Amino acid sequence: MEDYERNSNSPTHDEDSDIRKGPWTEEEDAVLVNFVSIHGDARWNHIARSSGLKRTGKSCRLRWLNYLRPDVRRGNITLEEQFMILKLHSLWGNRWSKIAQYLPGRTDNEIKNYWRTRVQKQAKHLRCDVNSNLFKETMRNVWMPRLVERINAQSSPATCEKVESTMITDPGQPIDVPSPVEPGYVQFDPNHHNQQLVPASALSATSSNSPAETLSDVQGGAVNGSGYDPVGQTGFGEFNDWGCVGGDNMWTSEESLWFLQDQFCHETTSYSYN
DNA sequence: AAGGACTGCAACCGCAGGTGA
DNA sequence: TTCACCTGCGGTTGCAGTCCT
Numbered sequence: 022m023e024d025y026e027r028n029s030n031s032p033t034h035d036e037d038s039d040i041r042k043g044p045w046t047e048e049e050d051a052v053l054v055n056f057v058s059i060h061g062d063a064r065w066n067h068i069a070r071s072s073g074l075k076r077t078g079k080s081c082r083l084r085w086l087n088y089l090r091p092d093v094r095r096g097n098i099t100l101e102e103q104f105m106i107l108k109l110h111s112l113w114g115n116r117w118s119k120i121a122q123y124l125p126g127r128t129d130n131e132i133k134n135y136w137r138t139r140v141q142k143q144a145k146h147l148r149c150d151v152n153s154n155l156f157k158e159t160m161r162n163v164w165m166p167r168l169v170e171r172i173n174a175q176s177s178p179a180t181c182e183k184v185e186s187t188m189i190t191d192p193g194q195p196i197d198v199p200s201p202v203e204p205g206y207v208q209f210d211p212n213h214h215n216q217q218l219v220p221a222s223a224l225s226a227t228s229s230n231s232p233a234e235t236l237s238d239v240q241g242g243a244v245n246g247s248g249y250d251p252v253g254q255t256g257f258g259e260f261n262d263w264g265c266v267g268g269d270n271m272w273t274s275e276e277s278l279w280f281l282q283d284q285f286c287h288e289t290t291s292y293s294y295n
Numbered sequence: 296a297a298g299g300a301c302t303g304c305a306a307c308c309g310c311a312g313g314t315g316a
Numbered sequence: 317t318t319c320a321c322c323t324g325c326g327g328t329t330g331c332a333g334t335c336c337t
Contacts (some may be wrong), residue, residue, distance in 0.1 A: 045306090115327090
């Protein structure tokens with residue numbers, strides 16, 4: 022995506038003013054980074070005016086927070102981060118900035134994009150609203166347990182206890198709220214029984230460097246094993262982990278729920294449901 | 296090979312809340 | 317108290333890259 026910015030045409034100018042819009046250039050980035058390093062990341066309108074950048078303060082702030090900030094993490098959303106997003110979204114809804122506080126280095130914009138492009142896509146394929154009970158049930162009872170399986174599978178038994186039933190929360194029960202983590206650290210313990218801080222660098226070294234460990238992999242890997250999202254693109258006529266059938270044979274919500282309940286019976290052999 | 300469809304994500308927009316004069 | 321300005325947030329858009337037919 023960096024290429025997108027670097028290769029795209031130069032930013033446009035507002036007709037009425039001299040304000041630039043569109044992708045940032047390397048030169049603009051350099052100016053902004055230099056200016057923020059000297060004057061700090063506050064008073065964005067002042068920065069915009071004083072730096073000579075023909076950008077609005079809002080634009081400068083956004084560019085800094087979402088891209089130029091030194092601690093911003095880029096790359097795939099890890100399994101742990103996916104779990105946190107699902108869990109926190111079930112608590113707070115579209116409070117992206119609040120959710121982002123619990124995912125160090127991830128921006129609200131990135132999380133928002135993740136939700137819209139990955140999660141809402143699944144709701145679409147289930148033919149249900151992302152806020153519907155059916156979708157929430159699917160997320161809680163199918164997707165999150167699978168994430169846990171994957172997380173456990175990639176964790177060393179010596180260093181990470183098997184994640185057990187209590188992380189799969191009862192729909193009627195509140196989910197325990199984790200605490201915001203200190204910058205530069207990633208906190209992950211789905212149970213919150215073994216709260217621990219793990220250096221973000223360590224986590225990214227193990228998880229984010231694995232391109233296949235994406236949501237789509239979690240969704241379809243067990244069935245199709247292709248590494249390519251079978252739900253969003255292909256997988257017609259095949260069951261996927263969301264308990265629906267793609268393409269023209271898409272299940273109705275009722276059928277999905279029926280499958281889900283059946284699936285859930287199997288899930289509970291591994292995860293007891295409190 | 297070509298072109299249409301789809302995807303992912305950076306960036307913009309509008310609004311609300313906070314703050315200070 | 318009111319107004320103007322600033323900041324932050326969530327929603328939306330635009331577009332390059334990728335995939336599919």
